Each structure stands twice: as C-alpha cells, then as structure tokens.
Amino acid sequence: MLKSVLIANRGEIACRIIRTARRLGMRTIAVYSEADAQALHVKLADESHAIGPSPARESYLVAERILSVAKAANAECIHPGYGFLSENAEFAEACEAAGIVFVGPPASAIRAMGLKDAAKALVEKANVPVVPGYHGPNQDESFLRAEASAIGYPVLIKAVAGGGGKGMRRVEQDAEFSEALASAKREAASAFGNADVLIERYILKPRHVEMQVFADRHGNVVHLFERDCSLQRRHQKVIEEAPAPGMSEDVRAVMGRAATEAARAVGYVGAGTIEFIADGSDGLKPDGFFFMEMNTRLQVEHPVTEAITGLDLVELQFRIASGEPLPFAQSDLSINGHAVEARLYAEDPEKGFLPSTGKLWALDLPTGGRGIRVDTGVAAGDTVTPFYDPMIAKIIAHGATRDEALDRLSAALGRTVVAGPKTNTAFLRALCDAPGFRGDRFDTGFIDRNLESLGAQTSPPSHKSVAAGVAALLDQAVRARPQGAWAHDPWAVADGFAAGPALNRRLRLDVEGDAIDAELSFKDATAFLRIQGADGDIPLLPGTAVSVYPRGGDVLVIEAGRQTRVAFADLLDVDLDDAGGGDAAIKAPMHGKLVAVFVRVGDRVTKGQKLALVEAMKMEHALTAQVDGEVSDILAQEGAQVAEGAKILVVARSQP
Numbered sequence: 001m002l003k004s005v006l007i008a009n010r011g012e013i014a015c016r017i018i019r020t021a022r023r024l025g026m027r028t029i030a031v032y033s034e035a036d037a038q039a040l041h042v043k044l045a046d047e048s049h050a051i052g053p054s055p056a057r058e059s060y061l062v063a064e065r066i067l068s069v070a071k072a073a074n075a076e077c078i079h080p081g082y083g084f085l086s087e088n089a090e091f092a093e094a095c096e097a098a099g100i101v102f103v104g105p106p107a108s109a110i111r112a113m114g115l116k117d118a119a120k121a122l123v124e125k126a127n128v129p130v131v132p133g134y135h136g137p138n139q140d141e142s143f144l145r146a147e148a149s150a151i152g153y154p155v156l157i158k159a160v161a162g163g164g165g166k167g168m169r170r171v172e173q174d175a176e177f178s179e180a181l182a183s184a185k186r187e188a189a190s191a192f193g194n195a196d197v198l199i200e201r202y203i204l205k206p207r208h209v210e211m212q213v214f215a216d217r218h219g220n221v222v223h224l225f226e227r228d229c230s231l232q233r234r235h236q237k238v239i240e241e242a243p244a245p246g247m248s249e250d251v252r253a254v255m256g257r258a259a260t261e262a263a264r265a266v267g268y269v270g271a272g273t274i275e276f277i278a279d280g281s282d283g284l285k286p287d288g289f290f291f292m293e294m295n296t297r298l299q300v301e302h303p304v305t306e307a308i309t310g311l312d313l314v315e316l317q318f319r320i321a322s323g324e325p326l327p328f329a330q331s332d333l334s335i336n337g338h339a340v341e342a343r344l345y346a347e348d349p350e351k352g353f354l355p356s357t358g359k360l361w362a363l364d365l366p367t368g369g370r371g372i373r374v375d376t377g378v379a380a381g382d383t384v385t386p387f388y389d390p391m392i393a394k395i396i397a398h399g400a401t402r403d404e405a406l407d408r409l410s411a412a413l414g415r416t417v418v419a420g421p422k423t424n425t426a427f428l429r430a431l432c433d434a435p436g437f438r439g440d441r442f443d444t445g446f447i448d449r450n451l452e453s454l455g456a457q458t459s460p461p462s463h464k465s466v467a468a469g470v471a472a473l474l475d476q477a478v479r480a481r482p483q484g485a486w487a488h489d490p491w492a493v494a495d496g497f498a499a500g501p502a503l504n505r506r507l508r509l510d511v512e513g514d515a516i517d518a519e520l521s522f523k524d525a526t527a528f529l530r531i532q533g534a535d536g537d538i539p540l541l542p543g544t545a546v547s548v549y550p551r552g553g554d555v556l557v558i559e560a561g562r563q564t565r566v567a568f569a570d571l572l573d574v575d576l577d578d579a580g581g582g583d584a585a586i587k588a589p590m591h592g593k594l595v596a597v598f599v600r601v602g603d604r605v606t607k608g609q610k611l612a613l614v615e616a617m618k619m620e621h622a623l624t625a626q627v628d629g630e631v632s633d634i635l636a637q638e639g640a641q642v643a644e645g646a647k648i649l650v651v652a653r654s655q656p
Helices: 011-023 040-044 063-072 089-097 107-114 116-125 141-151 174-192 249-265 302-309 313-321 402-414 425-433 463-483
Strands: 004-007 027-033 047-052 077-079 155-159 168-171 197-201 206-215 221-233 236-242 270-279 289-295 338-345 362-364 372-376 391-399 417-419 503-511 514-523 526-531 547-551 554-559 562-568 584-587 592-597 610-616 619-624 629-634 647-653
Touching: 004 011, 004 063, 011 027, 011 040, 011 313, 011 372, 011 391, 027 040, 027 063, 047 063, 063 077, 063 089, 077 313, 089 107, 107 116, 107 289, 116 197, 116 249, 116 289, 141 174, 141 197, 155 174, 168 174, 174 197, 174 619, 206 249, 206 313, 221 249, 221 302, 236 302, 236 425, 249 270, 249 289, 270 313, 302 313, 302 338, 302 372, 302 391, 338 402, 338 425, 372 402, 391 402, 402 425, 417 547, 417 554, 463 503, 463 514, 463 526, 463 547, 463 554, 463 562, 592 647, 610 647
Parallel strands: 004 027, 004 077, 027 047
Antiparallel strands: 155 168, 155 197, 206 221, 206 270, 221 236, 236 338, 270 289, 338 391, 362 417, 372 391, 503 514, 503 562, 514 526, 547 554, 554 562, 584 647, 592 610, 610 619, 629 647
16 A cells, blocks of 8 residues: 555545545655645645645646655545546646555546546547537538538537536527637637537437446456436536436446446556436436546545445555456445435525635534435635635435435535535525426536526515624614714714614614615614515514524524525625616626726627726626616726726716
C-alpha cells in the first residue's frame, strides 16, 4: 500500500479522500489557494501547502506547482479527485515522469475518452451502441447546421471536451441553431480550452443511466452496477440514485457488458464511469440505450454506489494504484437496498439557480441520522466564494427500499439549515417528494417541466418569515438601547406594553431588496405586525417554526429551507431597485466576467430582452431588461471582472 498521498483538489472530495487515506495509514498532504487557506480540507490533512491565488487557473490547475509541492513533500502518489486536473492526460504523464503514482487511469485512456467524438468512434468499434449524430472534426457553422437538419430536430450540441453540462445546448429548430452554437462554443472554450462540438439526435424522453466500472493492472474489469442520474438541471445532476428504477436483470447484464467492453477497449485502470442515454419512453430495454461518454475519474455521486455495495471506492482506487488486483469478481458483487444522493448547492432556485456566495452564518447538516451520510468541505463561518463550484454538501440516504431511502432523504433535508448564501434545500426536498419522481415517471426533462410545483420560481416572501425577522430586529434594538438610543427605535413609544388602546408605528422594511410597508401595533402586552398584502395582523410571538440568524444590521430567516433577508429600510443604505418607479439598473447577479454587451447607449429595449452576458463558475448568465425603455448608461466594459451587485447598465423606463 502507498504510504503518502497529495490530494490535488479541494472541498468535499478532498475531505472525503483524506478520511479514507488516513484510515489506511497514509500521510495526507493538502494544497490550497489563497481563498482556501482556512478551508476544512486544509485542517484535516496532516500537512498543507499554498499553491497560488484564488482563481483555479492560477492554483489548482497549475500542474507544475502541484508537482513541485508533491516532490518537496515526498508524496508517493497524487489523487486528483474530480474536476481540475483529474482528466488531464498531460498531468498524469508528468506524475509518471516524476516517479509519483497518479491515482487514476493511464494517460492513454484519458486521451482516448477525453474527447466525446473520438470516444464514440472508439467504443463503436467495440460494438457499444452510440447516439446517431455527427462526431467529426469539421466545425464550420454551415456544415454543422446542415448536419443538424439531416439528423432532424431537436438536436443536442455538445462540447467534445469536458462535461458537467457546460458547452451543451438543446436546439428545437433551425432558426435557433446559430445562436445556440455560438453560445455552446464560447462556453466550451472558457471551461475546457476547446471550442469544438458534436451534434447528436436529442432523445425525447431520455434517462441518464451510468455504470461504475473498475479495472486493475492485471486485466480484470468489473462493474459495480448502475446509477440513475436523470434528475438534471442544465444537464447537471441534482439527485442521483442506485440502482436505477425499473432496471431489470436482463438490461443490467447487457448494459454492464457494454460498460466493461468500453473500458477494455481503452486499456482502462482504476475507477471510471460509462454514461449511457436511455430511451425512457417505454421503460428500460436491452436495445434502448446508447453510449454518451466515459468519465475517467471518480464521480461526485459515487457514495450511492458505496451504499448499495458496501465498498469504499477511494480505498479501491488506492489499492489498484498500489498494484493490487481487484479483491472480487463480478459474481461476488450484489446490490443491498437503495441509495439516493442530493447535491446541496449555494444557489437560488427562485432566480434561475444562480450561484450564491457569502459567509455561512449558520450550517446545520443532518449528520448522525439513521441511514444518512453527509459529505461536506465547509463548516459554519466559512465563505462560499465565486471561484469554485458552489457545492455545500452531498446528503446521501440508504434504505431497504427506494421509498425508504427517499423518505430518509426528505427528512434529512427537512433538518438541514444553511444561513448566508441562498441554497436549493427547499427545492431538493420538493423534488424528493414529487409524485412523478416517486412514481418512476421521470426523465432528464422532469425538473424543467415542473419548476413551478417544485418552488423554483420567484414568489412573495412568507409573512411568517417577515414577522419573525421583524421580531428579531426589534429584540436587537431593545438589547442595543443601553449602549445608545436607536435613532428609529420602533419600541420608543410611550407605554408600548401598557394595557389599553393599541399604539401603532409604521415601518418601512427591506425584504430581499424590496421595499415593503408594514405597521407595528401593541395591544394587551402583545405586538402585532400588519404587512402590506397580508390578510390580518400577525402576532410577534416566539415559536414560529423558523430559524433566525442576526447578521449585522439585518437578519436571515430560514423557514422550510427557504431563506429571507429582513431589515429596516430606514436604518440601512439599501439600494431598492426601481422602488420609486424610475430607471432600472441591471446588476451583476454574482462575481464574474462580463463577456458580452449586446446594446449601446441610446438603444431602445423591451422587457425581457437580452442585454449582456456574465460568465461565472464557467457558466454563462444572461442579463435581461426589466422594463421597456432606453439604455441610458453602460457602466462596465466587455472583458471586465464585475462584483456581485455591481451596476452594468441602466435602462430609462419608457414614459406612459
């Protein structure tokens, strides 16, 4: 067994690798960027080393710097985790040249499967079915457009490099093709340094089913059964499970054989995943699935496979990297129960799932529950930065049946509290409990078709949350008064708690950046709040089934996984967009790069029109006009880095 490992990664996967390595008696070596100097993986490792500035391209993606640290720390091997350098063939070769074991497949296998077009051609020779489409080198727009027409719409444009849904666009008709192609190529170039794409037929009711494979250096190849990853948003996985619902032993055998043959075709070694797209229109069938791609690394969703097999996949990786043979044959493996994983992200489902950044003022994850596992790389007090993937944790539930696993996951999400950045907690629970998902009536388009019922749309703040926030702010005011009177203290009303007629006080609230009028009243020693748009008065009493977290001059209220920020508008310098009905400022939704501005000062625009593009976390986010009007100012230049909330453009509202 190898004695020491440098983990060339960060976050929850780095923490997860460290725990297994330490259990095996290995010395663990962490690396970190400036943003991660106090990160959890740094604290868990036996030793840690700085590798550069916060942007990944200047730290975690600098292979030479990581190798230099590995040599200085006498690391016997490097585990790349997933993302960053995990599927970089040159890095794998550099490790070998330096005499350091790369915990992953040989560089030749990474290259063979690294480009989707070449991978499809290779596995097709091994009699593995592939989706009809164009997988060649010609990248001329008119040629690709003609190929799409020949395939028949809808089609899928996919980057040949990388994964995670980046550089991928579904196109419904010919008129949409050029814009979708340009966007996919731009995003692919940014994310992977390769703008090439392929064109495939879009399967109308697709299921995403993948096979976990393992191969050793002695010619043994097995699969550890399948995972269903059909619940996706923007082609990124949200909830994964194992085994796949509706999977028969016959289909599993055929799919497993295709997966292992694909791995053999490239001389694979270590952990890998063969991803298939299945036609789910009439259930899973032996002739109804097609090869999509191979991920030549550990997958984010590997814990569900660990749960149903009882195996530690990271330990298997280390043992294979040490030269050991697989400790089992295919016939030795069996499935135990069902497992489901939810990816808890710092993102706002009500605003198109935009990534959310900021300090984690509170973090209460459901550790210790029966059948529950939590993998995380952060703790309360840490900051979710704009530099990396905004995952907070993976919550995994295991049960004897699918329903039991989903029930446990739903309950665990109900106990999850995150204050600071917005999260998808409530969305995940709604998805977990959705009748269509529970009833096996789903495909990769399930989330997009059910956004409204899943709560992924802008909705008014809960009046209960607003009232709880006001109560907390009033309590803060009372506590602060001995140190100095609060300039606009709502409690500063003579005999506020005295019996007798009600005493009222008007308030101007800032709730999630919107101005809301409210009225505070006191009667019989009880305070009540009447909120604009609410029916009746709400008593300001404790025990309202919400969690409240003070944060400077405002409070964060968590109710059923949904966060609401509440403050007194007259006490804060709050920029309430369009509160007075004037010009509308278009702001950056997060830290990022302004990659395109489509208008000029003086241009007339209509509500909903695309005005600019901001790239953050390797994804493009469109900025659209909120009102009809005229562009009166452009405050940032293309190519500039912009901060979250920074004004990009101003649109002067059209006068009626």
